[in-house]
Amino acid sequence: MVPIHQWIKIKAPATVANMVCGFDILGFAVCDPYDEMEMRLVPRAENVPAITIINIDEYNLPTQPEKNVAGAALLALLEESPKEFGFEVKINKLIKPGSGVGSSAASSAGAVVGANYLLGNIFSKDDLVRFAMNGEKVASGVKHADNIAPCIHGGVTLVRSIFPLEIITLPSPQLYVTIVHPQIEVRTSDARSILRQQVLLKDAIKQWGNIAGLVAGLMKSDYDLIGRSLEDVIIEPVRSILIPGFDELKKQCKEAGALGGGISGSGPSIFMLSKTKDIALLVQAKMKALYDSIGLPHHTYVTTINPAGVEIETKN
Amino acid sequence: MVPIHQWIKIKAPATVANMVCGFDILGFAVCDPYDEMEMRLVPRAENVPAITIINIDEYNLPTQPEKNVAGAALLALLEESPKEFGFEVKINKLIKPGSGVGSSAASSAGAVVGANYLLGNIFSKDDLVRFAMNGEKVASGVKHADNIAPCIHGGVTLVRSIFPLEIITLPSPQLYVTIVHPQIEVRTSDARSILRQQVLLKDAIKQWGNIAGLVAGLMKSDYDLIGRSLEDVIIEPVRSILIPGFDELKKQCKEAGALGGGISGSGPSIFMLSKTKDIALLVQAKMKALYDSIGLPHHTYVTTINPAGVEIETKN
Numbered sequence: 001m002v003p004i005h006q007w008i009k010i011k012a013p014a015t016v017a018n019m020v021c022g023f024d025i026l027g028f029a030v031c032d033p034y035d036e037m038e039m040r041l042v043p044r045a046e047n048v049p050a051i052t053i054i055n056i057d058e059y060n061l062p063t064q065p066e067k068n069v070a071g072a073a074l075l076a077l078l079e080e081s082p083k084e085f086g087f088e089v090k091i092n093k094l095i096k097p098g099s100g101v102g103s104s105a106a107s108s109a110g111a112v113v114g115a116n117y118l119l120g121n122i123f124s125k126d127d128l129v130r131f132a133m134n135g136e137k138v139a140s141g142v143k144h145a146d147n148i149a150p151c152i153h154g155g156v157t158l159v160r161s162i163f164p165l166e167i168i169t170l171p172s173p174q175l176y177v178t179i180v181h182p183q184i185e186v187r188t189s190d191a192r193s194i195l196r197q198q199v200l201l202k203d204a205i206k207q208w209g210n211i212a213g214l215v216a217g218l219m220k221s222d223y224d225l226i227g228r229s230l231e232d233v234i235i236e237p238v239r240s241i242l243i244p245g246f247d248e249l250k251k252q253c254k255e256a257g258a259l260g261g262g263i264s265g266s267g268p269s270i271f272m273l274s275k276t277k278d279i280a281l282l283v284q285a286k287m288k289a290l291y292d293s294i295g296l297p298h299h300t301y302v303t304t305i306n307p308a309g310v311e312i313e314t315k316n
Numbered sequence: 317m318v319p320i321h322q323w324i325k326i327k328a329p330a331t332v333a334n335m336v337c338g339f340d341i342l343g344f345a346v347c348d349p350y351d352e353m354e355m356r357l358v359p360r361a362e363n364v365p366a367i368t369i370i371n372i373d374e375y376n377l378p379t380q381p382e383k384n385v386a387g388a389a390l391l392a393l394l395e396e397s398p399k400e401f402g403f404e405v406k407i408n409k410l411i412k413p414g415s416g417v418g419s420s421a422a423s424s425a426g427a428v429v430g431a432n433y434l435l436g437n438i439f440s441k442d443d444l445v446r447f448a449m450n451g452e453k454v455a456s457g458v459k460h461a462d463n464i465a466p467c468i469h470g471g472v473t474l475v476r477s478i479f480p481l482e483i484i485t486l487p488s489p490q491l492y493v494t495i496v497h498p499q500i501e502v503r504t505s506d507a508r509s510i511l512r513q514q515v516l517l518k519d520a521i522k523q524w525g526n527i528a529g530l531v532a533g534l535m536k537s538d539y540d541l542i543g544r545s546l547e548d549v550i551i552e553p554v555r556s557i558l559i560p561g562f563d564e565l566k567k568q569c570k571e572a573g574a575l576g577g578g579i580s581g582s583g584p585s586i587f588m589l590s591k592t593k594d595i596a597l598l599v600q601a602k603m604k605a606l607y608d609s610i611g612l613p614h615h616t617y618v619t620t621i622n623p624a625g626v627e628i629e630t631k632n
Binding site for chain 2: 021022211
């Protein structure tokens with residue numbers, strides 16, 4: 001256990017959920033961007049809140065624990081923790097909320113991984129995912145693990161089942177990730193409501209062929225197979241209409257050498273996977289040029305898959 | 317190239333398609349049962365048929381090449397082969413037609429692998445699959461590779477895409493297979509026509525979680541993960557009504573220790589996978605007892621996944 005009042009530093013990475021054909025099941029963590037957090041244990045006392053959230057960023061997010069994603073995750077964790085401790089949490093959110101790269105998941109996952117470290121690692125990763133999912137419920141109304149799973153486990157993760165929760169980490173070769181975040185708003189609820197509740201069996205079969213191919217490609221380090229399998233015939237054709245220039249951007253990125261990619265989470269960010277850093281940078285240039293040409297403000301990142309997930313650094 | 321008129325012997329194994337959640341994409345070859353074939357090159361001459369089929373079994377299948385599955389496959393191969401040769405083929409069908417374990421695929425695949433060997437292995441496996449699919453068209457009206465792919469490649473195969481054809485072999489741990497063939501007829505066309513053309517998105521998501529889990533489980537040699545992933549929420553609930561006692565049989569097999577299983581191909585055979593031979597034998601006993609209790613004649617096999625597929629043996 002870490003001594004009371006000693007701060008630790010936490011790096012909580014962005015994550016990409018709905019990895020092309022792997023809607024609702026496949027996601028991965030990236031090295032950049034990430035949230036910075038600091039946490040410490042505090043003694044519990046009457047009339048002192050068990051959880052104190054301090055935002056040190058510009059986003060003015062709620063600080064009441066039950067309305068804050070990190071707070072909600074910590075409240076769930078506290079129910080199964082030693083009663084004599086509470087937490088103070090400083091959050092410097094560097095992952096823009098609403099960008100579709102797991103901003104809320106980073107706060108929830110960072111908080112519970114930090115808390116667990118402070119308490120002497122008494123919880124399993126599955127426990128931590130379970131706690132952090134309460135943060136997702138605050139953020140989107142749904143207790144999903146799409147971003148929490150890769151944020152806590154690192155690498156590429158498969159959520160095979162939510163009830164009961166089962167997360168499988170998948171080995172993957174070195175992959176470079178280019179992300180563009182066009183500055184538009186896509187509400188998760190809108191992105192979900194436009195999906196059809198029924199799909200054609202023949203499309204579902206095509207999709208699961210691609211999922212099987214993607215998992216095999218990652219585990220065999222077969223870049224060509226990964227590339228051929230990065231195809232989504234069910235969700236992307238519907239959701240991509242919410243993102244300006246999506247089809248053209250994807251076409252140009254693939255022509256520049258990207259293996260493939262798609263919508264990150266429920267958007268609006270778009271990610272592309274590449275075999276080399278040079279290609280990932282070229283892909284970034286294509287993204288910038290396209291959004292510049294239509295006057296759409298945007299951020300881009302060139303990064304890699306993050307094998308570690310949330311990382312702890314004790315403060316000197 | 318094998319000298320003209322020299323017979324070779326061929327073992328063409330049974331195969332299980334539609335591996336539970338992997339409808340239309342995942343299949344595997346087994347060591348038993350298998351068809352025995354003999355083949356030789358013959359010189360082409362006017363008024364002599366390019367292909368002669370000789371059945372040495374009880375099934376009285378057609379011997380006109382274009383109506384015989386092995387013949388149709390060989391006709392496709394001949395179109396891309398040296399014009400001076402034809403083939404004589406003897407077929408001893410030990411895999412009962414209509415049993416749902418790839419009887420037609422064994423003849424087609426065995427014929428083209430044998431022909432290729434006789435010609436000095438001039439074709440790739442993908443070519444051979446392509447030729448053999450013409451045999452499936454004769455048998456079922458559809459050029460599918462569900463059984464052809466594992467029969468030719470051996471092991472567990474993924475047909476990621478039919479057009480263009482892409483087959484990926486998946487490593488798998490040692491798995492024992494128990495098969496029961498209840499002596500009823502299930503027509504492939506009936507089994508296909510009762511499927512719904514639309515499926516719920518939420519069911520499709522569950523299915524692709526299981527497919528990803530099954531592929532990962534096979535590649536990680538994680539038997540528990542394989543077992544948990546052997547679940548089909550889309551096809552089996554519909555098709556299993558065509559097979560007497562299906563639910564009870566599956567329940568008893570799993571209670572006996574089987575990892576899981578389901579309908580082989582479009583039925584009526586049912587297969588179960590087990591970690592050990594002892595469990596596979598116990599599963600066989602449960603199958604026999606259940607079908608004996610309802611007076612349904614049946615055959616059973618206890619075998620393993622066949623890593624080799626079609627095998628050639630030159631005759632002394």
